[in-house]
Amino acid sequence: MREVSVPRSSVRGVRLATWNVNSVRARLERVADWLKAGDADVVAMQETKCRDDQFPEDTFRELGYEVAHVGHSQWNGVALASRVGIEDVERGFPGMPQWGDPPAAEARALGATCGGIRVWSLYVPHGRDQQNPHMRYKLDWLARLRDAGREWLAADPQAEIALVGDWNVAPRDEDVWDMDFYADKTHVSPAEREAFAGVVGAGYADVVRPYAPGPGVYTYWDYKQLRFPKRQGMRIDFVLASPALAPRVRSATIDREARKGKNASDHAPVVVDLR
């Protein structure tokens, strides 16, 4: 599968990261600095907030990464950057529900094989609020992802698949800073948690939590209300791994440092080291 005979990553393992960058163009300097320091081999990005023709490919290329992107205007947009190859790029997964006018509708999922691992960069619909039709779309979207994920493993139980990104679900009470605050909002409802659990039940394990246990461990902090310095966040960014991939995990970290200072994204990168 690998095109390079002895890539550096095969000697010291593959470092896989996911990061909701909240605009790849507004964040470009910080993303580039993070790539230089972070040594990631594969980086999934979400909320790139640009069209394909606006994606700053050259900056990534200069840093040694190939890129694939799907996006539309300011909405959503997901990307993969890889220095261990990008093959078989797919925009959207089979059965993925649509919302709004294409191509915005397809800007939530990008799959590619990177260094032998099938990586999906995912931006799960937000839901907006419990009564909004967008919530139904969110739950349907996760149900279709569950079905697709189950089929991929049925076709090849040994497949090394990573489902990574911003899931817009906090699966446990400990994953939000205050359950009362979120009681009537999105991300914590039983329906949303069941939808997330459906993907886990299809065979994909959260491989980060064992290395970054809660409570009080988050991946997102609202820009407003000084949520970050007050340590009031949510854990909503996850790396889920298939049964063949999960045992390759050696460590995982949430890079809180990247949320600090000016011009930070409201999400921190999540990093997983594979053997």
Next chain:
DNA sequence: ATGGTCGATTATCGA
């Protein structure tokens, strides 16, 4: 003070 901040695109909307 029932908001407070961002980003993309153009006075809103989404997160």
